Amino acid sequence: MLVILIITIISFEYTYLNAQDVPYDGNCTFTHDCADWREGRVICDEKKTCTCRQPYSTTQGNVFWDSTGHRCVYCPIRWFQRGFDCIYFFDDIYIFNILEARCYYFEDRTTSWSDARHRCQTVFKADLITFNSPDDLDWLRKHGTAMTLEYIFSHVGDSYYRRYWIGAMNEPFVKFGQFSWVDNNGFQFNQNSSMWCRPGVSGVPLTYKQQPTWDENGLHQTRVALARWKSLFYDQQPVLCLDDEQPGELLSPACQRTSATFQTKCNENKDVCQNDGICTAITEKDMIACDCTETPYGGAYCTENCGNLSSYCQNGGNCTKSGDCVCNSLWTGLLCETAIDPCLSNPCQHNTKCSQMDNTTNFICDCEDSGWTGDLCDSSEYPCPAERCYNNGQCKLNGRNNFTCNCLKTGFQGMFCEQGCLDTDKPCQNEGSCINNACICNPLTxxxxxxVIIDKDSVEIFSRLLVLFSLLV
Structure with missing residues (x-):
């Protein structure tokens, strides 16, 4: 029986076909394995974990993971970061929390609400601070001491309290005192909220201005400010609350960065890195740079030959930063152009013949007259026909498609009881068994x-008993 099968095996170091879609903080082999590698600014680090690319120096700030937008966001130095990761404030103080990661900046200059929002968006790649629930303000109160010392009242001449524009407004107008957020997150509140400034309540000074009632302003559009006192505390937490202001009032911007607002030059030029090259800009000021090391190409945009070689890397090889091709296990050569013989791994089963096809990773399995069929000569539809084992060997099923030949008492050995004993073509005689290339005789020979027969009559009786025993078994 002759069965020939051509099998093609191509193994790439990386290709978009075998990307693993590994989530953030999951185990990876390559950056392309990470689900958010293209726009998420993630990298497969030295620990083989999908994580955020970090700036070259900690003096540049930190990058954190925004789980809502599935992207890494750069938080510059002197911005106040909140999120899943540890948050660095001073030499040895770290704060942890489990809220959605964000990054806050409180600017010194004062301006109108619309100009404050425009400045957050254009200058800082951010937007005015928004809340998803009153818990967000509670978080600011909880960590307000650290935030105040370094980020709000950082100057000696700072006033007793300061107010900042945030991203809440009563537009589109429903009624006076009803507010929503600029990111349309669905969370609305009014002046009855626990977040509101009320003189004499929750530490707010009695002398603080009274807020207008709902019908005093008529249809005037108003905006919301965050008020923060320098030295007032309530329940051992700094006093922060919200109040209502006319949009032309001159207050300072309170900006936040999230995955929805932050952009790098990579986001603005999505297709600049070709052939699955990875754009590595981390901050909004970083110039575009393409990492080609998980592609076959070199050059600034992953479109050129690998280093000084005559071509790009072939057959799934990757181009290193030094301009060399790293080949996978099936190819070798400067350009990974030479196939390694696939027959070296003995893919054809049951000692059948394997042949490489030209300079490829293809091979042919020739099952010849082995009695085996299938892709690798490893199966048979009828594994135990009468003629499968030679010289009266007994065929025994081994699983669904395999068999073994029991050669005991035939005098022969081999997979099919086809070989003689003692390195000859002669079998053992008189019901002897060839085991480990030596004849094991019965007690009468x-x-x-x-x-050599010791007692002929006894041998005849012994042979009959062996036949009877085999029938009983």
Whole structure:
């Protein structure tokens, strides 16, 4: 029986076909394995974990993971970061929390609400601070001491309290005192909220201005400010609350960065890195740079030959930063152009013949007359026909498609009981068994091939008993 099968095996170091879609903080082999590698600014780090690319120096700030937008966001130095990761404020103080990661900046200059929002968006790649629930203000109160010392009242001449524009407004107008957020997150509140400034309540000074009632302003559009006192505390937390202001009032911007607002030059030029090259800009000021090391190409945009070689890397090889091709296990050569013989791994089963096809990773399995069929000569539809084992060997099923030949008492050995004993073509005689290339004789015979009969009559009786025993078994 002759069965020939051509099998093609191509193994790439990386290709978009075998990307693993590994989530953030999951285990990876390559950056392309990470689900958000294209726009998420993630990298497969030295620990083989999908994580955020960090700036070259900690003096540049930190990058954190925004789980809502599935992207890494750069938080510059002197911005106040909140999120899943540890937050660095001073030499040895770290704060942890489990809220959605964000990054806050409180600017010194004062301006109108619309100009404050425009400045957050254009200058800082951010937007005015928004809340998803009153818990967000509670978080600011909880960590307000650290935030105040370094980020709000950082100057000696700072006033007793300061107010900042945030991203809440009563537009589109419903009624006076009803507010929503600029990111349309669905969370609305009014002046009855626990977040509101009320003189004499929750630490707000009695002398603080009274807020207008709902019908005093008529249809005037108003905006919301965050008020923060320098030295007032309530329940051992700094006093922060919200109040209502006319949009032309001159207050300072309170900006926040999230995955929805932050952009780098990579986001603005999505297709600049070709052939699955990875754009590595981390901050909004970083110039575009393409990482080509998980592609076959070199050059600034992953479109050129690998280093000084005559071509790009072939057959799934990757181009290193030094301009060399790293080949996978099936190819070798400067350009990974030479196939390694696939037959070296003995893919064809049951000692059948394997042949490489030209300079490829293809091979042919020739099952010949082995009695085996299938892709790798490893199966048979009818594994135990009468003629499968030679010289009266007994065929025994081994699983669904495999078999073994029991050669005991045939005098022969081999997979199919086809070989003689003692390195000859002669079998063991008189019901002897060839085991480990030596004849094992029954008690009534002897000799190298069990050819010497001690008692002929006893041998005849012994042979009959063996036949009877085999029938009973």
């Amino acid at each position: 002897q000799g190298d091939f069990c050819e």
